[in-house]
Amino acid sequence: xADWNGSTINENEGDSEQSKREELISRIIEExxxxxxxxMVRLLEDEDENVxxxxxxxxxxxxxxxxxxxEQLVKSKVKNGKKNDTVLLYLIDLVGDIGSQNxxxxxxxxxxxxxxxxxxxxxxxxxxxxxxxxxxxxxxRYMLLEGEERFMFGGQVAMVMSYLNIPEIVHDFVDAIDSxxxxxxxxxxxxxxxxxxxxxxPSYKEVLISLVGEENFYxxxx
Numbered sequence: 001x002a003d004w005n006g007s008t009i010n011e012n013e014g015d016s017e018q019s020k021r022e023e024l025i026s027r028i029i030e031e032x033x034x035x036x037x038x039x040m041v042r043l044l045e046d047e048d049e050n051v052x053x054x055x056x057x058x059x060x061x062x063x064x065x066x067x068x069x070x071e072q073l074v075k076s077k078v079k080n081g082k083k084n085d086t087v088l089l090y091l092i093d094l095v096g097d098i099g100s101q102n103x104x105x106x107x108x109x110x111x112x113x114x115x116x117x118x119x120x121x122x123x124x125x126x127x128x129x130x131x132x133x134x135x136x137x138x139x140x141r142y143m144l145l146e147g148e149e150r151f152m153f154g155g156q157v158a159m160v161m162s163y164l165n166i167p168e169i170v171h172d173f174v175d176a177i178d179s180x181x182x183x184x185x186x187x188x189x190x191x192x193x194x195x196x197x198x199x200x201x202p203s204y205k206e207v208l209i210s211l212v213g214e215e216n217f218y219x220x221x222x
Contacts, residue, residue, distance in 0.1 A: 021054065028058050037066045041073065044087045056090055063098050070094060071103045078106045083113055089122055096126025104132045117149055121156050128163035137164055141172055145179070154182050155189030162193040169197060170207040177220055191222035 028036060036058065043055035059066060074095055077088045092110060095103045107127050114120050124140065127133040133140075143149040144157045158176065161169050173194040176182060182190055198205045198221065205217075212220055 025054060025057055025061065028054075029061055037062070037069050041087070041091075044090045052090065056094065059094055060097055067098060067100055070098070071100050071106075074100075074103050074110075075106050078110045078113070081113065084115055084119065085113065088113070089119055092123055092126050096129040099130065101130055104130055108132075117143075117153060118156070121153060121160055125160040125163065128160055131165070133160070133164050134166060137161075137166055137169075140164075141169075144172060144176055150176075150181060155186040155193075158190040158193035159196075162196045165201070167204060167207055170194065170204050171211060173197070174208070174211050174220060188222055191220060195221040 028040075032039070040055040040059050043051050046052055046055070059070070070091060074088065074091050077085060077091070082088070088110065092103075092107055095107065104127065107123055107130075111120055111123050114123070124133055124136050127136070140157055140161050144154060144161065150157070154176065158173065161172065173190055176190050177187065177194075194208070198208065208220060209217055
């Protein structure tokens with residue numbers, strides 16, 4: 001097997017068909033497995049977004065096999081204190097996706113390392129997935145409904161909030177949809193976020209119906 005470096009992935013990724021991508025990811029996992037962790041982390045620095053996406057997917061699918069190493073790497077990078085580290089942001093996203101509860105404190109510390117809100121929202125989302133995002137609810141609500149951020153990040157904020165176990169977010173999503181501040185793609189994302197909330201927490205459906213009426217229910221979900 002060839003070494004898994006950026007050029008190898010670029011050659012394979014040249015074929016944009018999903019089946020080719022899946023074949024490549026499967027081959028990496030089957031032939032290298034857990035030991036490919038360091039290789040994939042290095043590829044998170046590649047200039048090609050396709051390479052970074054494949055490396056991220058490989059790490060995600062390795063899951064429990066790389067959990068401890070992932071948590072230790074996140075801890076080390078946060079302790080290092082490098083500002084606006086893109087690789088750390090990819091790793092934090094992975095931590096949330098694979099459910100690494102041990103990393104919660106490190107993720108909270110990482111927030112101060114990023115100067116731009118889009119990156120901070122990635123961290124808030126990871127924390128929300130880990131059940132540790134409720135403390136940021138007032139800030140997220142402000143960003144969705146009041147702050148100037150809503151015009152740039154409204155959809156992203158809504159998706160972060162959809163992982164919070166707080167019934168009030170249903171009211172917030174209704175307010176956002178009714179506000180007229182969001183159009184087209186952002187509006188659809190907010191409706192999708194509300195749909196996700198209802199699908200994962202069925203009791204919230206009654207909250208939505210109580211707010212908008214059963215006859216208007218499908219106007220608020222995607």
